Amino acid sequence: MTLSSIEVNGLKQAPAVEGVLPVVLHRWSPRSFDGRDVNPADLRKVFEAARWAPSSYNEQPWRFIVGLRNSDTYNKIASTLVAFNKAWATKAPVLILGVAKTKFSHNGAPNHYALYDLGAAASVLVLQAATLGLAAHQMGGFDQEAARKVLGIPGDYAIGSVTALGYQGEPAALADEHLIANETAPRTRKPLNEIVMAAWGESAELA
Numbered sequence: 210m211t212l213s214s215i216e217v218n219g220l221k222q223a224p225a226v227e228g229v230l231p232v233v234l235h236r237w238s239p240r241s242f243d244g245r246d247v248n249p250a251d252l253r254k255v256f257e258a259a260r261w262a263p264s265s266y267n268e269q270p271w272r273f274i275v276g277l278r279n280s281d282t283y284n285k286i287a288s289t290l291v292a293f294n295k296a297w298a299t300k301a302p303v304l305i306l307g308v309a310k311t312k313f314s315h316n317g318a319p320n321h322y323a324l325y326d327l328g329a330a331a332s333v334l335v336l337q338a339a340t341l342g343l344a345a346h347q348m349g350g351f352d353q354e355a356a357r358k359v360l361g362i363p364g365d366y367a368i369g370s371v372t373a374l375g376y377q378g379e380p381a382a383l384a385d386e387h388l389i390a391n392e393t394a395p396r397t398r399k400p401l402n403e404i405v406m407a408a409w410g411e412s413a414e415l416a
């Protein structure tokens with residue numbers, strides 16, 4: 210007997226830390242999606258939130274190609290996924306490809322922060338999705354050059370990630386035991402003393 214989606218959400222929840230945004234603690238990346246379509250108003254909200262992410266020079270280099278199930282764009286994005294991702298992500302009703310403009314609009318100089326800024330927008334997007342009760346799962350496992358080709362992405366845009374968006378499904382609906390085991394395992398993170406330093410190699414003393 211595997212865990213239900215409700216039980217899994219309890220297990221994926223990060224330990225409560227007072228003052229940390231609740232959505233940061235409960236957001237996670239499911240691979241099981243149920244059949245429901247995303248309400249168009251909610252879909253708009255996830256992009257509305259992403260739009261307000263910070264970016265270098267306020268360039269807002271992010272662009273999102275959004276494909277709804279059964280559309281040409283959806284099928285094109287799906288066609289670029291590696292087999293492992295295709296197996297579960299194509300149950301999601303929405304696939305989004307994020308790309309970033311690599312030159313600044315004001316002077317044409319290279320924007321070395323383009324992908325960094327796209328990542329910031331993607332982070333806001335997935336947090337907004339979780340706030341709306343949606344499941345979002347980002348993927349790097351796809352053929353970037355195939356995506357550029359089938360979607361006609363110009364050469365001065367860097368390819369970021371694909372995000373599957375929809376409603377969380379039951380873990381038991383996943384295709385195999387390996388996926389179910391991942392779906393029902395607790396989330397893990399490095400401890401703060403490994404990632405925050407007062408000087409290189411020296412953990413910062415935090416309260």
Ligand SMILES: Cc1cc2nc3c(=O)[nH]c(=O)nc-3n(C[C@H](O)[C@H](O)[C@H](O)COP(=O)(O)O)c2cc1C
Pocket residue numbers: 236237238239294346347348349350351370396
């Ligand atoms: C840029 C990026 C690429 C990722 N690529 C994949 C992927 O190809 N396939 C996959 O199943 N998960 C992928 N993930 C999801 C991560 O594995 C997941 O976010 C991580 O294990 C932390 O789990 P959580 O999001 O549930 O907290 C990716 C996440 C990011 C941000």
